[in-house]
Amino acid sequence: MTRQRQAILEALKELPSHPTAEEVYNLVKKRLPRISLGTVYRNLDALVADGVVRKIDTAGAQRKFDTKQEPHYHVRCIRCGAVDDVSVKQTPSFEDMVLNRNGYEIRGFLLEFTGLCSECLKASEE
Amino acid sequence: MTRQRQAILEALKELPSHPTAEEVYNLVKKRLPRISLGTVYRNLDALVADGVVRKIDTAGAQRKFDTKQEPHYHVRCIRCGAVDDVSVKQTPSFEDMVLNRNGYEIRGFLLEFTGLCSECLKASEE
DNA sequence: CTTTATGCAAAGCGTTTGCATACTT
DNA sequence: AAGTATGCAAACGCTTTGCATAAAG
Numbered sequence: 001m002t003r004q005r006q007a008i009l010e011a012l013k014e015l016p017s018h019p020t021a022e023e024v025y026n027l028v029k030k031r032l033p034r035i036s037l038g039t040v041y042r043n044l045d046a047l048v049a050d051g052v053v054r055k056i057d058t059a060g061a062q063r064k065f066d067t068k069q070e071p072h073y074h075v076r077c078i079r080c081g082a083v084d085d086v087s088v089k090q091t092p093s094f095e096d097m098v099l100n101r102n103g104y105e106i107r108g109f110l111l112e113f114t115g116l117c118s119e120c121l122k123a124s125e126e
Numbered sequence: 127m128t129r130q131r132q133a134i135l136e137a138l139k140e141l142p143s144h145p146t147a148e149e150v151y152n153l154v155k156k157r158l159p160r161i162s163l164g165t166v167y168r169n170l171d172a173l174v175a176d177g178v179v180r181k182i183d184t185a186g187a188q189r190k191f192d193t194k195q196e197p198h199y200h201v202r203c204i205r206c207g208a209v210d211d212v213s214v215k216q217t218p219s220f221e222d223m224v225l226n227r228n229g230y231e232i233r234g235f236l237l238e239f240t241g242l243c244s245e246c247l248k249a250s251e252e
Numbered sequence: 253c254t255t256t257a258t259g260c261a262a263a264g265c266g267t268t269t270g271c272a273t274a275c276t277t
Numbered sequence: 278a279a280g281t282a283t284g285c286a287a288a289c290g291c292t293t294t295g296c297a298t299a300a301a302g
Binding site for chain 1: 189230236244
């Protein structure tokens with residue numbers, strides 16, 4: 001647990017939500033001006049391996065990270081790429097839903113809602 | 127509708143399933159040896175805009191394409207990146223499931239199953 | 253003849269990696 | 278002293294773009 005890793009963890013907790021590695025980097029740089037992007041990526045991966053941080057590989061967009069909590073789902077704005085949480089009435093169990101699994105052993109699923117965030121919604125109405 | 131675009135469409139129909147732009151390129155090159163990857167990307171985008179082809183931005187993996195059919199879902203092998211179809215018992219309507227939508231206007235969702243394909247399953251048992 | 257698409261190569265973006273240096277224990 | 282993590286910069290893989298040439302309408 002180096003100085004850098006600690007600062008990265010703190011940054012993750014302070015940042016609004018679902019920051020990219022670059023956003024983490026920019027915040028950490030204020031305290032450790034000589035830190036490099038590579039170190040941020042390496043430590044984020046290590047924290048993911050430790051189970052402390054979750055990696056969100058959003059389809060077609062820049063990868064995002066967050067500190068791990070209970071399972072929850074995300075909305076991604078199709079216009080600006082913002083990601084926020086969505087709460088769901090019941091945690092879905094899609095294992096039950098699959099009919100033909102094509103020889104695969106299904107281990108999980110990625111559920112990501114898409115839409116327009118409030119700001120882009122406003123902008124598109126003007 | 128150029129020679130190239132036609133060849134790309136044909137390639138898409140002949141290829142097994144969910145090819146990447148590069149796989150399309152490799153097949154088309156057999157008929158039009160001077161075609162370039164850039165042209166393949168440009169035409170795939172055009173075909174997507176026409177609604178003829180679907181673009182599958184799989185999280186963290188190489189983008190894939192397929193000729194558009196009825197709605198269906200995909201499994202992605204977490205080991206080799208293969209993508210195949212999965213059929214689902216009922217088409218889920220997640221609009222109903224969302225509780226707190228955080229100001230977003232939800233337009234859709236991306237549901238992608240993850241797991242191991244039969245080959246990687248075999249390989250991991252050895 | 254005007255417009256649009258092409259091939260090529262270079263640039264772009266986000267991420268990863270090799271390597272010498274600097275910590276850590 | 279041995280091992281790990283760092284900063285830096287270069288490399289990477291996939292995708293996009295600028296531009297001069299060629300094809301299409």
